[in-house]
Amino acid sequence: MTKQTARERLARAAFELFDERGYEQTTVDDIADRAGVGRTTFFRHYRSKEEVIFPDHDRLLARIDGRLTTSSSGTALVAVSDAVRLVLLHYLEEGDLARRRYALTSKVPALRDREIASVARYQRLFREFIAGWMGDSGASSLRAELMSAAVVAAHNHVLRRWLRGDSADPVAEVDAAMRDVIGLFPVADPAASPAAPGTTVVAFSTGKGLDALLPELRRLLEGDG
Secondary structure: OOOOOHHHHHHHHHHHHHHHHOOOOOOHHHHHHHHOOOHHHHHHHOOOHHHHHOOOHHHHHHHHHHHHHOOOHHHHHHHHHHHHHHHHHHHHHHOHHHHHHHHHHHHOHHHHHHHHHHHHHHHHHHHHHHHHHHOOOHHHHHHHHHHHHHHHHHHHHHHHHHHOOOOOOHHHHHHHHHHHHHHHOOOOOOOOOOOOOOOOOOOOOOOOOHHHHHHHHHHHHOOOO
8 A cells, every 4th residue: 555645645535624623623733644744734735724625736737728828729619628528537537536526515615715716717717728729809808708617616516526426437428418519609710711712603593695794704803893
């Protein structure tokens, strides 16, 4: 069995105590004592007992930002889907810890507020990326706002299903959910080249013969009329 680090022991001790005594009744000293370390060691790994529950958001946000910023305009939507999958996989890797966090935040209003604030940070990151990809206009700004909200809602829907034990294949579900989201917001690639010069033909009915019409059509197409 792999020996647990001090950080892992602290997290395990914290959740045990939260289950036994309740979040509000558990102190930093309680957690340190249960983990067999000193108070100084606790603060070397976590800034507060709240951070034991939400320890990795900054690192995860950096990973998401890295995936988004390495994409090109032509792969922007693929990058958004990949970034959403990254977030989901993070929770799946946490396993039981993610489920215990979900149960705890469902019961403690202060933790629920912290979780809502964290979700807002993810949504802002997606919104800023999507807005930059779509271009700077009023209509694009609104579409970016709506799309980022839909992206986060789709992820959270699948994540909560997995946390409740209702999803056997959350990765496949989140991929399908993202296809649905992208389908709701059909957009032209902002980097796409303008259409190549060509000829637009308009069909109409006339009593003139083709030989009589051709010179007139040629004159119009050449811009002489």
